Amino acid sequence: MRRSALVTAVLPLALLFAAPLAAQETLRPTLSVSGEGTAFATPDVATITLGVTAQSETAADAMAQTSEIGARILERLTAMGVAARDVQTSDLSLNPIWSNRPVDNQQPKITGFEASNRVTIRVQQLDTLGDVLGAVLEDGANRLGGLSFGLKDPAPLLDEARRDAVADAMARAKVYAEAAGVTLGPVVSISEGGTSTPRPEMMMSLRASDMAVPVAEGETGITASVNMVFSIGE
Known part of the structure; x- marks a missing residue:
C-alpha cells in the first residue's frame, strides 16, 4: 500500500516538471x-x-449599324488567321440618348439611341498584332478598351519568381541574425504570400497613312512572395 501511494505521489511531480520543459520547447525563439x-x-x-x-x-x-461593323471585324479577323476560339463578343447594349435641356419646362426627351458591343481578341502571333489593330480600326472599331501582354505558359516563369522569393527571404534572415548576434537555425515553416502579374510597359501610336498600329510589347513579369520562419540557435 505504501509503495502504491508513493508511485501515485511521484507521477504528478513528474508531469509538473515535464510541462515547463514542453513549454520551453514550444516557445523556442524564431x-x-x-x-x-x-x-x-x-x-x-x-x-x-x-x-x-x-x-x-x-x-x-x-x-443594325453596330452589328454590321461587328460582322465586318469578325470577317476580317478570320481572314487574318485569328482562330474563332480567340475571339469573343460580349457586353452588347442599347441605351437611349436624352436631350440635355428640357424645353418649355418639359421633361427631357429621348432624341436617339446608342448601341454598342465589345470584342475581346487574343493574338497568339505577336508579329501580326499591329496589323490586327490597324485592320479592326479601319473596319469601324471606335473604342479601344485595353491591350495587355502575357504568356501562354506562365508556370516556368512563376517557378523562377518563387525561387527568387525564397532566396530573398533567406538572405534577409541571415542579415537579421547577424545583426542580432544570433545563430540562424533551420527552416521551421514556409508559406506562399501570393503572386501577381504587373502590366508590362507598352507603347501605342496610330499612323494616319495606313492605320497600322506599331506596338512595342516590352517584357512581362510575375512576382511571387513567401513567408519563412527560421529557428534561432543558441
Missing part, C-alpha cells in the same frame, strides 16, 4: 521574414479589348 522575387520574360500572347458604338434616331438602326 525569426520570421518575408521575401519577394520577380522574373521577367518576353510575352508571346496579347489580348485586345475593343468596342463598336453607333448612334441613330431609332434603336433598330443603331443596333
Whole structure:
C-alpha cells in the first residue's frame, strides 16, 4: 500500500516538471521574414479589348449599324488567321440618348439611341498584332478598351519568381541574425504570400497613312512572395 501511494505521489511531480520543459520547447525563439522575387520574360500572347458604338434616331438602326461593323471585324479577323476560339463578343447594349435641356419646362426627351458591343481578341502571333489593330480600326472599331501582354505558359516563369522569393527571404534572415548576434537555425515553416502579374510597359501610336498600329510589347513579369520562419540557435 505504501509503495502504491508513493508511485501515485511521484507521477504528478513528474508531469509538473515535464510541462515547463514542453513549454520551453514550444516557445523556442524564431525569426520570421518575408521575401519577394520577380522574373521577367518576353510575352508571346496579347489580348485586345475593343468596342463598336453607333448612334441613330431609332434603336433598330443603331443596333443594325453596330452589328454590321461587328460582322465586318469578325470577317476580317478570320481572314487574318485569328482562330474563332480567340475571339469573343460580349457586353452588347442599347441605351437611349436624352436631350440635355428640357424645353418649355418639359421633361427631357429621348432624341436617339446608342448601341454598342465589345470584342475581346487574343493574338497568339505577336508579329501580326499591329496589323490586327490597324485592320479592326479601319473596319469601324471606335473604342479601344485595353491591350495587355502575357504568356501562354506562365508556370516556368512563376517557378523562377518563387525561387527568387525564397532566396530573398533567406538572405534577409541571415542579415537579421547577424545583426542580432544570433545563430540562424533551420527552416521551421514556409508559406506562399501570393503572386501577381504587373502590366508590362507598352507603347501605342496610330499612323494616319495606313492605320497600322506599331506596338512595342516590352517584357512581362510575375512576382511571387513567401513567408519563412527560421529557428534561432543558441
